[in-house]
Every structure is written in structure tokens, then in C-alpha cells.
Amino acid sequence: MREVLGAFLEELAAGRRAALATIVRATGSTPRTVGARMLVRADGTSSGTIGGGAFEAMVAADARERLGADHPAPLVKRYAFTEEGKDALGMACGGSAEVLIEVGGAGPRLVVFGAGHVGLALARLASTVGFTCEIVDDREEAVQAARAAGFGRAILCDPGYVSGVPALDASCFVAVVTRCHRTDRLALARVLREPARYVGLIGSRRKRTVIFEQLHAEDGIPHDALERVRCPIGLPLGGDTPEEIAVSIVAELLQVRHRAP
Numbered sequence: 001m002r003e004v005l006g007a008f009l010e011e012l013a014a015g016r017r018a019a020l021a022t023i024v025r026a027t028g029s030t031p032r033t034v035g036a037r038m039l040v041r042a043d044g045t046s047s048g049t050i051g052g053g054a055f056e057a058m059v060a061a062d063a064r065e066r067l068g069a070d071h072p073a074p075l076v077k078r079y080a081f082t083e084e085g086k087d088a089l090g091m092a093c094g095g096s097a098e099v100l101i102e103v104g105g106a107g108p109r110l111v112v113f114g115a116g117h118v119g120l121a122l123a124r125l126a127s128t129v130g131f132t133c134e135i136v137d138d139r140e141e142a143v144q145a146a147r148a149a150g151f152g153r154a155i156l157c158d159p160g161y162v163s164g165v166p167a168l169d170a171s172c173f174v175a176v177v178t179r180c181h182r183t184d185r186l187a188l189a190r191v192l193r194e195p196a197r198y199v200g201l202i203g204s205r206r207k208r209t210v211i212f213e214q215l216h217a218e219d220g221i222p223h224d225a226l227e228r229v230r231c232p233i234g235l236p237l238g239g240d241t242p243e244e245i246a247v248s249i250v251a252e253l254l255q256v257r258h259r260a261p
Contacts, residue, residue: 004037004048008104016132017042017105019063023050028095030081031055042067042109043167050099055079063101068171068197072103107131108171108197108257113161113187114178115142115154118202121246122175123151129250131173134166138183161186170195173253175233177202185211188229189219198256200233200249207231 004020011018019040026034031051038048038056040063050056058079066072080096107130112119115137123133123146133152137143138159146154157164161183168174174196176187184201188211191199201208208231215221234248235255 004039007039007047011039011041012105017067017103017107017109019067019101019103021050021059021063022100022102023097024076024100025098026095027097028081030095030097032097038063040064040067042105042169042171044169051097055081055097059099059101063103064169066101066103067169069103074103075101077101105132108173109134109169110152110173110175110253111136111166111168111196112152113137113174113176113191114183115139115146116177116179117242118177118245119175120146120149120151121242122177122249124149125243125246125250126253127151129254131253136161136165136187137178161190165190168194168196170197172196173198173256175200175202175249175253177233177249181207181211185214185219189215189221192221192225192228196228198253199229200252201229201231202233202245203231205232 008018008020021038021040023032023034023036036050038046038050040046040060044064046060050059062077066075076098078096078098110126110131111134112123113136115135119135123135127133135146135152135154136157138157138161140156143154143156155164155166174191176184178184178187188201212226215226216223234245235251237248237251
């Protein structure tokens with residue numbers, strides 16, 4: 001139990017969201033007793049166990065759903081270890097358990113690819129409206145500058161945007177604002193193989209056409225995945241400074257955030 005609580009605190013200290021699932025009531029035959037805990041992280045991994053099997057898988061799925069909500073309140077849910085009936089798990093143990101699911105941590109993740117002027121301005125502004133920012137770049141000096149700025153966790157990836165890229169989940173927001181066409185394409189090729197609630201790409205409609213053609217023909221990205229990308233990124237507010245571009249992007253992020261997923 002202490003290890004699970006320690007892992008939960010580590011996630012919160014790192015600025016990430018996590019859900020803590022605790023059995024608060026158990027009757028009849030159940031895999032674990034009151035007090036058993038499991039941590040479910042934003043990337044879908046978990047620590048600890050509340051009993052394994054279909055029961056644990058269902059609780060983990062419910063925890064991930066809560067992690068995807070903007071302001072999730074604590075939830076107590078009943079799970080029945082029966083084959084039929086309300087809340088049934090299709091099991092023959094005959095007991096039931098009530099689980100408290102609590103989400104802790106900051107707001108939704110925004111993964112910014114590109115630690116240049118626009119990326120830093122975006123992370124700075126987005127962090128003031130509740131986003132937990134992660135900035136990814138393949139240049140060590142840019143990552144060091146992002147760490148010094150302190151607007152989010154700065155991550156160094158390899159030049160191909162393969163290793164070092166953080167795992168994404170269905171609740172993530174992603175903004176691709178790297179330094180050039182080549183790195184934008186590399187980042188998108190990686191991002192579009194994983195789920196995300198929002199994916200935006202900086203650039204013109206002409207750039208969108210060129211990059212999308214390359215991603216489909218050379219990287220094997222299907223058309224339905226490419227249709228997820230918002231390009232040009234942001235709302236058409238006007239302005240071309242990094243700060244003005246950041247305002248337009250954050251406005252679009254908030255528009256999506258406050259719309260039901």
C-alpha cells in the first residue's frame with residue numbers, strides 16, 4: 001500500500017495526472033479486502049493490485065475514463081462478482097466490492113513538439129489556464145533552455161523523434177510547432193500512431209497538403225488519421241508573433257477542452 005501511495009505522489013510531483021483506486025467496502029467472496037489500492041497513470045500503466053482479472057481491468061478502464069475528464073469528482077462504484085445482474089462482472093465468486101476512484105494532479109496534458117519561440121510561448125500561456133505542459137525537442141540546447149524557462153517538463157528525444165517521445169493517451173492535447181518541415185513531419189508520424197484528443201500542426205494550407213501527402217505515401221499514415229490534424233493550428237485571430245500565435249492556439253485548445261469529448 002505504501003508503494004502505491006508513493007508512486008501516486010511521484011506522479012503528482014512530476015505534474016502528471018493519476019488516479020488512485022481503493023476498495024472501500026467488500027462483502028462476500030472478493031479477490032482483495034478493504035484498503036487494497038491500485039494506481040492508474042495517465043499513460044495507462046498501473047501499480048499495485050486490487051485483485052486482478054476482469055475486476056481490475058474494469059476498474060482501470062473506469063479510472064482512465066475519469067482521467068480524461070476535465071474536472072473529475074471522486075467516484076464510488078460497485079462491482080459485483082456475479083455472472084448476472086446489476087454491476088455483474090461475469091464472475092462466480094458471489095461477492096461485491098465498492099471502489100473509490102480519485103483523480104489527482106494538474107489539468108489535461110499538452111505535449112508541445114518544438115522548444116523554439118512559439119513552443120515556449122505556447123507552454124507559458126497554456127500553463128496559466130490549467131494545462132500540464134510537456135515540451136519535446138531533439139536539440140539539447142533547446143531542451144536546456146526550455147528547462148530553464150520552467151513552463152513544463154522538457155524532454156530530449158532522438159533526431160528521428162522515435163526514442164524519448166512521451167507516451168500519449170486519448171485525453172492528450174498535442175501541438176506540433178517544431179523548427180522546420182522535416183521535424184514537423186517526423187513528430188506527426190510518431191503522434192498519429194497513438195491516440196490523442198487534439199492534434200494541431202503549425203503552418204499554411206499548402207504545407208498541410210505537402211506534409212500529408214508525404215505522411216501517407218512514405219510513412220504509411222492512413223487518411224483517417226491525417227484528418228485528425230488541425231492545420232493551420234489555432235483560431236484565425238490574426239497576428240504573427242510567437243505570443244500572438246500562442247494566443248490563437250490556446251483559444252482553440254480551450255474550445256476543444258470545454259466541448260464534451
